[in-house]
Amino acid sequence: MMLSMLGGCGGSNKETVPAQLGSEQPSAGAPVLPQLTLIAGNTGGAGFTDGIGASARFNAPSSIAVGADGAVYIADTGNNAIRKMVDGSVTTLAGFPGAGGHADGNGNAARFKSPKAITVDTLHNVFIGKHLVNSPCHGSDV
Numbered sequence: 001m002m003l004s005m006l007g008g009c010g011g012s013n014k015e016t017v018p019a020q021l022g023s024e025q026p027s028a029g030a031p032v033l034p035q036l037t038l039i040a041g042n043t044g045g046a047g048f049t050d051g052i053g054a055s056a057r058f059n060a061p062s063s064i065a066v067g068a069d070g071a072v073y074i075a076d077t078g079n080n081a082i083r084k085m086v087d088g089s090v091t092t093l094a095g096f097p098g099a100g101g102h103a104d105g106n107g108n109a110a111r112f113k114s115p116k117a118i119t120v121d122t123l124h125n126v127f128i129g130k131h132l133v134n135s136p137c138h139g140s141d142v
Contacts, residue, residue, distance in 0.1 A: 039072075040090050048079045048097040056090035058083070059097070067120045075118040075128065082115060082128060093126070 040056045047057030059078030066072050073093070074083040081095030094110040101111035117129035 040085055040088065046078060048076075048081070050091050052089045056085075062116045063118045065118045065120045065126070067124055068122050069124070073118050073120050073126055075115040077114050077116055080112045080114065082112070082118065082126065
C-alpha cells in the first residue's frame with residue numbers, strides 16, 4: 001500500500017471537495033484542493049520492506065504521528081508493526097509481520113495485534129493503541 005501526507009489542509013470542508021475531474025483549470029469558485037504527495041511506499045500492493053521512499057512497503061497503514069524531531073511514526077496495521085521514517089528512510093521500530101499478538105519487548109520481539117492508533121510525546125515515547133478515537137473526549141466519556 002502507500003503512506004501519504006496532505007499539505008495545505010485545513011479550513012472548511014469545501015476546501016477538500018474534489019474539483020471537476022478531467023478539466024485542466026478549475027471553474028471559477030472551485031475549491032482549492034490540498035496537495036497529495038507520496039513520501040514512502042507505493043501503490044503496487046501491500047508488503048513489508050524497510051527502505052527509502054518507494055522501495056519501502058506497508059500493509060494497511062492506519063495512523064501516523066510526527067515527533068518533535070521530524071521523525072514519522074507509522075502504525076502499520078496489516079503488518080502488526082510500528083515503523084519509523086527519518087529523512088525518507090523507513091525502518092521497523094517494533095513488531096513483525098505475521099507474528100501478531102500482545103507482548104512487551106524490544107524490536108521484533110514486541111508483538112501487536114493490528115495497531116491502529118499512534119502518538120509520540122516530546123520525549124520520543126511512542127504510544128500505540130488498538131482503536132482510533134473519532135471525536136474529542138469530555139470527562140470520562142470515550
